[in-house]
Structure formats: C-alpha cells, structure tokens
Amino acid sequence: MTTTAANSGTTAKTPTAKSGAPGAKLNMKDRYRVMTRDLGWEPTYQSREAIYPYVEYEGIKVHDWDAWEDPFRLTMDAYWKFQAEKERKFYAIVDAHAQNNGHLHITDGRYLSALKIFLQAISPGEYAAHRGFARAGREFAGVGTQVACQMQAIDEIRHAQTQVHALSNYNKFYDGFHAFADARDRMWYTSVPRSFFDDAMSAGPFEFMIAIGFSFEYVLTNLLFVPFMSGAAYNGDLATVTFGFSAQSDEARHMTLGLECIKFMLEQDPDNLPIVQAWIDKWFWRGFRVLGLVSTMMDYMLPKRVMSWREAWNIYGIENGTALFRDLARYGIKPPKGWDDAEQAIDHMSHQFMLAFHQWNFGTSFHTWVPSDEDMDWLSEKYPTTFDRYYRPRWEHIKKLEAAGTPFKNVGLAQLCQTCQLPCVFTEPGDPTTLCHREVEYKGEHYHFCSDGCQDVFDNEPEKFIQSWLPMPHLFQEDLAGSVPDWMQWVGLINDTDNGEYVGSGDEQNFTAWRRQTTSNS
Amino acid sequence: MSKVFIALQANEETRPVIEAIEADNPHAVVNREPAMVKIDAEHMLTINRESIEELMGRPYDLQELQINLITLSGNMDEDEDSLTLTWNE
Numbered sequence: 001m002t003t004t005a006a007n008s009g010t011t012a013k014t015p016t017a018k019s020g021a022p023g024a025k026l027n028m029k030d031r032y033r034v035m036t037r038d039l040g041w042e043p044t045y046q047s048r049e050a051i052y053p054y055v056e057y058e059g060i061k062v063h064d065w066d067a068w069e070d071p072f073r074l075t076m077d078a079y080w081k082f083q084a085e086k087e088r089k090f091y092a093i094v095d096a097h098a099q100n101n102g103h104l105h106i107t108d109g110r111y112l113s114a115l116k117i118f119l120q121a122i123s124p125g126e127y128a129a130h131r132g133f134a135r136a137g138r139e140f141a142g143v144g145t146q147v148a149c150q151m152q153a154i155d156e157i158r159h160a161q162t163q164v165h166a167l168s169n170y171n172k173f174y175d176g177f178h179a180f181a182d183a184r185d186r187m188w189y190t191s192v193p194r195s196f197f198d199d200a201m202s203a204g205p206f207e208f209m210i211a212i213g214f215s216f217e218y219v220l221t222n223l224l225f226v227p228f229m230s231g232a233a234y235n236g237d238l239a240t241v242t243f244g245f246s247a248q249s250d251e252a253r254h255m256t257l258g259l260e261c262i263k264f265m266l267e268q269d270p271d272n273l274p275i276v277q278a279w280i281d282k283w284f285w286r287g288f289r290v291l292g293l294v295s296t297m298m299d300y301m302l303p304k305r306v307m308s309w310r311e312a313w314n315i316y317g318i319e320n321g322t323a324l325f326r327d328l329a330r331y332g333i334k335p336p337k338g339w340d341d342a343e344q345a346i347d348h349m350s351h352q353f354m355l356a357f358h359q360w361n362f363g364t365s366f367h368t369w370v371p372s373d374e375d376m377d378w379l380s381e382k383y384p385t386t387f388d389r390y391y392r393p394r395w396e397h398i399k400k401l402e403a404a405g406t407p408f409k410n411v412g413l414a415q416l417c418q419t420c421q422l423p424c425v426f427t428e429p430g431d432p433t434t435l436c437h438r439e440v441e442y443k444g445e446h447y448h449f450c451s452d453g454c455q456d457v458f459d460n461e462p463e464k465f466i467q468s469w470l471p472m473p474h475l476f477q478e479d480l481a482g483s484v485p486d487w488m489q490w491v492g493l494i495n496d497t498d499n500g501e502y503v504g505s506g507d508e509q510n511f512t513a514w515r516r517q518t519t520s521n522s
Numbered sequence: 523m524s525k526v527f528i529a530l531q532a533n534e535e536t537r538p539v540i541e542a543i544e545a546d547n548p549h550a551v552v553n554r555e556p557a558m559v560k561i562d563a564e565h566m567l568t569i570n571r572e573s574i575e576e577l578m579g580r581p582y583d584l585q586e587l588q589i590n591l592i593t594l595s596g597n598m599d600e601d602e603d604s605l606t607l608t609w610n611e
Contacts, residue, residue, distance in 0.1 A: 028585075028602045071598040074585065082588050089589075222593050226529060226558070229592075233557035241557055245531050245592055252591045256598050263597075306556055320595050323524030327597070327609045 028073050035075035037066065040143035052141040058204040061269035065142030068264050072253055079151050086246050093242040094166050103173045104518055105236040107303040109511035110502055114301035115167060115240060116176045116366040121193045121293055123163040124184035128197035129212055130156035139205040148257050155250040162246060166239040174507050176365045179492025183365055186491040188471040189293065191421045195468060196290050206265065207279050213258030215283035218324065221251050222316040224294050231298065231306045266331035273332050284336035285453035289420035295350035296357060299379065300371065308382035309350045338453040344429040347383050351391040356425040358398065359410040365493050367502035370399045390432050413472045418447040418465055419454035426450050442466065526567050526596030526607040529560040536590045538577035546573050558592055569605040
C-alpha cells in the first residue's frame with residue numbers, strides 16, 4: 001500500500017509492468033512523452049506557418065522542436081496534484097494568520113512599507129506574467145514548450161491571487177494597500193515594473209522567454225523571493241513567507257524552463273547566438289533596474305534584517321550569475337554588457353533610491369522614515385566603503401531638518417528615464433558624487449536616461465520606446481493639468497493617510513495601540 | 523569551479539530529504555537560514571530517492587520535492603531515482 005504521491009516511486013521498482021495493461025504505470029520519461037509529445041499532431045487543414053505566425057519573425061531558427069524537454073518532466077496530472085497540495089497548505093496558513101491576529105505579530109509597523117511595495121509593484125507583475133505565458137504557450141510551435149508555458153501561465157495567476165489574498169488581511173487594518181491595481185498603472189514607482197512587463201509582453205515569444213523565463217526568473221527572482229522571504233520569516237510575517245515560498249516552489253520550475261529555453265535556442269542554430277546575446281544584455285539591465293525597488297526593501301524596510309542587499313547580490317548575483325555565464329560560455333555567450341556597471345552600483349543603489357523615496361514621500365502609497373542610529377550603524381557595517389562617506393551625512397542632515405520642524409520635501413518632479421522609468425537618481429559608475437544622465441535626440445525630440453544600459457536599450461529599439469507612457473508627463477496632461485490633489489485621487493492615494501512619514505502616521509498609532517492591547521485587558 | 527545549489531523550506535517533510543542529501547554529497551555545505559535550508563555544492567549535487575525513502579520509512583516520489591522547493595541553480599536532470607544539478611565547465 002502506498003500513498004498517492006508515492007505511486008511513481010513504487011512503480012520504478014516494477015519495470016515489468018507493461019504500458020497499456022490495466023493499472024500499469026509508466027516511468028517518468030515515458031509518462032512525460034505520452035502526456036506531452038503525444039498530445040501534439042501535425043496539422044493538415046492549415047500550414048504550421050499560419051498556425052504559429054510569430055515563431056520566425058524574431059530571426060530565431062529552430063530545426064527540431066522535440067529537442068525541447070522539461071527536465072522536471074512534469075505532466076499535467078502531476079502538476080494539478082502538487083499545485084493543489086501547495087494551495088491547501090497556503091490557505092490553511094493564511095486562515096491561521098487571520099484567526100490569530102497575524103497582523104500584530106510583525107516586528108514593527110515599518111515592515112508594512114515593504115509589503116505595500118510588494119503588492120503595488122510585484123503582484124501585478126505576476127498577473128502580467130500570467131498573460132504573457134498564456135500567449136507564449138499559444139505561439140510556440142513545440143508541444144513540450146506549450147505544456148510548460150501553460151503550467152507557468154497557471155502558476156503566475158496563482159501567485160497574483162495568493163499574494164492579494166495573503167495581503168488582504170493587512171488591508172483590513174492598515175493604510176496604503178487598497179488601491180494597488182490603480183497604483184500599478186499610474187503610480188510613478190510602479191510604472192517601473194509595469195514597463196518591464198509591458199515591454200516583455202509586446203516582444204516576440206522568444207524574447208519574452210528571455211525577459212521573464214531567463215533574466216527575471218533565473219538571474220533575478222532569487223534576489224527577490226529568497227532573502228526577502230527569509231526576511232519576512234524573521235519579521236514574524238507568516239502570511240508573506242507562505243505566499244513567497246509557495247510561489248518560489250514554482251519559480252524553481254520557471255528558472256529551469258528559462259535556462260532550457262536559452263540552451264535550446266543556442267543549440268538549434270549558431271545564427272541564434274547574437275540575437276540571444278543582445279536579449280541577455282537588454283533584459284539583464286532592465287531586470288537590474290526593477291530590482292532597485294527590492295534593494296530599498298531589504299536594506300531599509302525590514303526592521304529585522306537577514307542580509308544586506310550587497311550580501312544577497314554576492315550570493316545570488318555574483319556567485320550564481322558567474323556560474324551560469326561560465327556554463328553558457330560553451331555556446332559563446334558572454335556575461336551581460338551591464339554586468340560591471342551593476343557591480344559598481346550595488347553599494348549605492350539602495351541608499352540613493354531610499355533617499356529619493358524619502359524626499360518624494362508625499363507621493364508614495366507607503367511610509368518612509370529616517371533610519372535610526374542603530375540602523376545607520378548596521379548600514380555602515382554592511383557598506384563600509386560607501387555608507388559613512390556618502391549617505392550617512394545626508395541622512396543626518398535630513399534628520400536635523402526634521403527635528404527643527406523644517407523637513408525637506410522635494411516638490412519638483414523627477415526626471416524619469418525613458419527606458420526603465422525610474423527617476424534619474426543614480427550616479428556615474430566609479431563616481432558616486434556625479435549624477436548619471438544620458439540624453440539622446442531622436443526625430444527632433446529629446447529623451448533622457450539614467451544609465452548607459454538604459455540608453456543602449458533605447459538606441460536598439462527607439463520606435464518602441466518613444467511610445468512609453470511616463471507618469472510624470474502625464475501629470476501635466478489634460479485630465480490632471482498639473483494638480484497634485486487630482487493626481488492623488490487618480491492614483492488612489494489618500495493624502496496624510498497613505499503617504500508621508502511613518503512616525504505619527506495612522507499605521508504607527510494603530511500598530512502601537514493594538515499591540516499594547518494584546519498584553520493588556522484595559 | 524562553480525557551485526550548484528538547492529534551497530528547501532525548513533519543515534518536517536524536508537528534514538529527512540536534507541539529511542539524505544548531506545549523506546550522499548559529502549562535499550555539500552548546508553546553510554540553515556530563517557525558514558529555509560540552502561545546500562551548496564561544488565560542481566554537482568545528487569538527490570537519491572532511495573536514500574530519502576530509507577530515512578522516511580515510506581515510498582517517496584522525487585516530484586514531491588516540488589512542494590517544498592524554494593530555488594535551485596545548475597543544469598537539472600530528473601528521473602524517478604535521482605535528481606542531479608550540474609554546471610558544465
């Protein structure tokens with residue numbers, strides 16, 4: 001007698017079982033063949049070109065679609081079984097979180113800012129990835145690929161849903177969670193991941209796979225989901241750890257799919273190499289810029305921190321990325337073009353970005369604060385060559401102004417990068433006291449960029465990126481006419497409630513008062 | 523030489539899995555972090571079904587790993603008896 005989940009383990013010991021006989025079980029490789037390849041057929045009513053019109057226009061040459069194999073060899077029947085178990089575990093824990101005042105078990109109310117950014121910026125990206133994989137599954141011509149894309153499309157919508165469900169418990173008690181869907185489309189800092197996903201979804205199917213499957217999943221999601229979720233555990237957030245690890249259990253499969261896709265393209269035809277390399281260069285840099293948001297969450301928003309952004313980068317960026325690109329060197333792939341600039345930026349980006357958030361915090365649907373002395377000491381220790389020299393003096397200055405009742409608020413609008421849509425707040429590689437700014441004239445218009453990496457992306461596809469919707473110019477268009485209160489209403493931001501300083505906010509007052517009630521009867 | 527890795531949720535289901543990986547891969551380094559265990563190994567890591575079954579005392583389907591898997595790195599190959607991660611160099 002075996003458990004259901006153990007069936008294939010048991011059958012492996014009985015190789016004499018004949019396929020086709022009642023009750024006979026196939027081994028994993030045969031099952032994968034029968035449940036994927038055998039589902040395909042050669043079309044006769046229509047040509048393959050008519051059915052799959054997009055597989056060739058990017059220039060990728062494919063000679064044998066059957067060479068694409070999912071190394072997990074996951075079939076739909078097993079997929080449903082394991083995903084159902086993940087969902088049962090997830091909802092049991094989310095129920096327990098809600099039933100046991102989970103919203104009061106977090107280390108500090110400041111932690112909520114990280115969750116708000118996650119919900120506004122990342123969860124809608126999961127939904128976008130769902131749509132993208134549903135499309136890619138239709139457009140790829142191989143059955144193995146189609147099945148893997150179908151699974152990933154379902155995974156991604158599950159991630160969006162479980163994240164919204166888990167965080168809805170916080171929305172019952174705290175500010176800034178309620179308008180994430182509007183924020184996704186309209187808010188200045190969430191337009192960064194939005195533009196990343198819109199760019200990927202409007203690309204061809206192979207480029208989409210490089211953008212999401214390879215750069216985002218393989219190279220970058222480890223930085224988002226692994227140390228940050230471990231951080232959520234450290235900060236007492238049962239709900240987020242649960243959705244994070246539940247999602248990440250799918251990501252391992254997605255990463256594998258991304259890596260398989262890249263190997264598949266490179267093995268199919270040597271002409272694919274320059275196309276693939278250009279996509280790697282582009283999407284590494286696009287992803288790296290999106291991760292700027294994550295760097296602030298890890299260094300500044302977790303009251304109890306597991307590791308710094310720099311330490312996470314050392315493990316998941318340098319060590320893992322180097323191993324990967326060393327492995328792909330056999331095909332002629334080189335590390336992404338922006339790799340060295342990224343390394344230079346690591347010790348600066350979270351500080352530069354957090355200082356930007358703080359001075360524009362009238363326009364953020366989360367709270368910011370000046371780091372405590374203890375937090376600044378931690379940052380000095382983690383960033384020994386940069387924090388005390390460049391960033392502590394700025395925070396000390398801001399602290400002094402706030403103590404004097406004259407806080408600095410930047411009411412000017414940020415210059416946005418045409419490619420990544422981040423404000424141009426980053427410095428030149430190798431020169432942390434000079435702002436990095438690039439400008440290009442194209443068809444009589446001026447376009448601005450935060451970095452060489454972003455300018456390169458534009459230079460390669462100007463007709464795509466001149467169409468970018470940018471949140472700052474929109475403020476001056478007809479419907480808003482430059483009115484900040486109208487803009488706040490339009491993005492779903494409630495002034496003096498969702499935005500501004502953490503100290504003195506409704507979130508701080510409620511968290512402190514409710515937490516006191518947990519150990520008192522008065 | 524490059525390192526492959528696998529990270530699993532820290533729970534009762536993965537305890538014997540991690541123990542089996544440690545026993546079968548003497549060169550592997552086990553890092554215990556909040557809520558998760560990350561196992562690094564130079565060049566190659568192998569997870570054997572039989573070693574896990576021995577410790578669990580019940581039949582085990584290697585695909586069950588997916589429930590508690592957090593992340594991995596390296597070229598992967600899986601059949602019913604083992605899962606391997608490798609970097610080619």
